[in-house]
Amino acid sequence: MSAVTFAPPERSNSALSLASGQFLGNRAALVSFVCFVLITVACLAAPLIAPYDPVAISLSDKLQAPGMAHWLGTDYFGRDVLSRVLYGGRVSLMVALLVVVASTLVGVPIGLLAGFAGGRVDNALMRIMDAFLTFPPLLLAVAIVGVLGPSIENVMLALALVRVPVFARIVRSSTLSIREETYVKAARVLGSGWVRILVTHVLRNAIAPIVVQITIVFAGAIVSEASISFLGLGAQPPSPSWGRDLNEARRFLEDAPWLLFGPSIAILVSVLSVNFIGDGLRDALDPRAWQTLRRATARGSAAQGATPGRSQ
């Protein structure tokens, strides 16, 4: 047996606790996470906490400024803006969430397959994706909804479809570079099948660009849903949605500017939080990023000489 034995200090922390430690140590991500949870919970609990019925028209109360009775004022039909924001979030957040989940689930495997298989498979898949990309996404979504009929489900379907190529492209390019890594070679020498290589090595190492893309798509979906609803193809009036209400508020920009506050702040805060959460997640999922944190906490002892000592 070899005489030299290296023994680093024992570490009890599991990968999970280190990852969550990294995430919790990131203040922006933490605050964003709390914000996002609060918004989601508030929207889910809208029937319990909303002060008014979001669709109850009361023309005598129309366009009231924020006050004790209506914290965020009322709109042209005298509906309570706060209540509409709470109820609207249920639509907007759900659309965004489902769009992200659906487009990721479809786009990522396509990208993995195209990047790893290469050759004809790659060409065929990517040309289809390119075809999708040649249309302006919003126009394409509108066309799909136009064909399928206006409903919030169809909006989700359309928005998810137009995001699929974005994921496919990003994952494909990561796959192309990861495929050439020595550790993939090593896995092949060990006898890994290609499914195993894709799942355990390629996907894991492509997680950073995917997470970043998810946050962008999430934000984009909220905004796109707003645009489509504005065209009357999404959430049907009078049911509330952030995007629809925001667009409606524009008509009263001069008379009742406060109408903008509710929906726009809701969109801003949720989009921003998702972005910061994405950043935090990306770091938390990368063992190489944990080091800074560990250095800071256990200075000197564990981290000593932690960089791989390769020669120049």
Next chain:
Amino acid sequence: MIDEPLLRVDDLSVTFHRPPLRPFGKPSTVRAVDGVSFTLARGETLGLVGESGCGKSTTGNALVQLIEPSGGRIMLDGDDISSFRSREDRLKARRRGQMIFQDAYASLDPRMTIEDILQEPMRIHALGNRQERSRRIQELLDQVGLAQSFRKRYPHEMSGGQLQRIGIARALAVEPDFIVCDEPVSALDVSIQAQIINLLEDLQAELKIALIFISHDLSVVQHISHRIAVMYLGRIVEQAPADTLYDAPRHPYTKALLSAISVPDPVRERENRKNRILLHGEAASPDAIPTGCRFRSRCPIAGECCATMDPALAPLPVDSHHDIACVRVLSGEAN
């Protein structure tokens, strides 16, 4: 057969196709390995040396099925593994030949813990249950001189030498018959190199594993190998037991290579410098292999016959274990 070697490589060739340089141009082919034959006995170390582009790494890659050979056979215990087509057969063959890489850090998935990395080969080949695997990891870490506390660590937390130990442990995990070591110590610091070389020697003595040791560093190869094959432009030009090769090299290329090695001894170095056989120019590129002998453009003893005759590797009349590919030396015209 009683004396059947573990590995017998017959006339192995590997050809790469390169896309054309300009549109509608002709795609070029590069013969990285061109008719290489050798054997490897159980528990033996064969050194493959040569300069960059000589095809030594490509040969290594072909042995572990990373590259599909374009010709020749790779016989493992009498079975031609390059003809295996079914997944089970190929998996079985893969288990018997493993590889360790020059850049150990790059060869380990940065998102996996050491435990996961060492477990992966056992998962792939469905070896043992959870407990048995865990016990095996313990054993492997012991064998390569690393403490159990490394299990939960990630590659970026470790030094180059430690990473290479993990690379070795991973190769050992499936109990292979031979390991292709592709420049395993070239990226390491001198003081760490010796640790890894010693470790490989110990493991070989203990586990009777055969090694193909690929390196451009002739001192290291001479130290660790039983037999050495010198490659030049996709061919083996000389092959002999390590001591014979260093004491009595016969091929002019081997002689030049050996004379270029520097020794940490100024007196000897300065002496050597005067007698050094300086080769002119650099190796021809593998996509423009000269006719006749590949080495003739740089060869100090090249004659007329060398331009036409492509020398085959053949044993010396005086020593059947010493093969060389040089028309002039074999015919006794030159030394």
Next chain:
Amino acid sequence: MSEPLLRVKGLRTEIPGGPGSVVAVDDLSFDIHQGEILGIVGESGSGKSMTALSIMGLVAPAGRVTAKRMEFDGWDLTGLDEAAMRRLRGREMAMIFQDPMTSLNPVLSIGFQLIEQLRWRLGLSRRQARRQAVELLGRVGISGAERRLDDYPHQFSGGMRQRVSIAMAISCEPKLLIADEATTALDVTIQAQITDLIMRLCEESGMSVMWISHDLGVVAGLCDRVNVMYAGRLAESADAMSLYAHSRHGYTRGLMKSVPRIDRRRQRLEAIAGRPPSLIDLPKTCPFEPRCAYSTPECGAKPAPRRNFGENHIAYCWADLPAEEGVE
């Protein structure tokens, strides 16, 4: 003895950042004389490259360089501003690297690069510069120089590229050439050609060379004097002959024993246990002590003394090493 070309005293290079600053070079003193080839040997993290960058004034702004004295050919390097330093670099001192592409622009022909440099640095006319460029390429052993001027760096092989980068470096006849692992990436036969070239250039022009390498063999053949560095500090400095014949520092000795040599029969290598220390908060005592086979009780307690062993041989080591076995 005449005044040295380069005199460094108490050089310290610090790279701040993270939990503590890394002291890449600590209290380093050495001279390089005119026409001398000084070898600097050490492993990664030993501070050998950082020493070169400190002298060239290329550490800022990431790091801080301080020195009691740092004089080059009459210039006080510690007091020079960036503009003056820039004039010195390239003209009076030049550097070549492991990867020659660091100093070559891939989209310009090498002729263009050489000629531009000559015209800008030496104020030559286009025709003079071209003639000079051809001559330079000839001097570094590139045949058909006239023809090859119009080639681009990627059309040259690794060894040829290193020759071109040497031609670039010596184009203004610098007094000091710093070579950082200049032959490490090259094949052995090419390595021998390049070291021969360096030696010839030194003899011809009286240029001094600082040869940074981890390869004890190449250094033995090329260098007049050798500095051995460990963890940012000078461990030993001596004439090549004296150093290799009788090393006085535990690290140097360990290093020599750990490399396989083709001139000795197969024997087990004596590896140095452990690995180099982190350069953060290094103690004042000998940094090699934890790995040293010759360590004494004093080693861990007090800083290692500077000891003289005859003329031109110093070592920072407490131990009295035995005469080396197996050396004739």
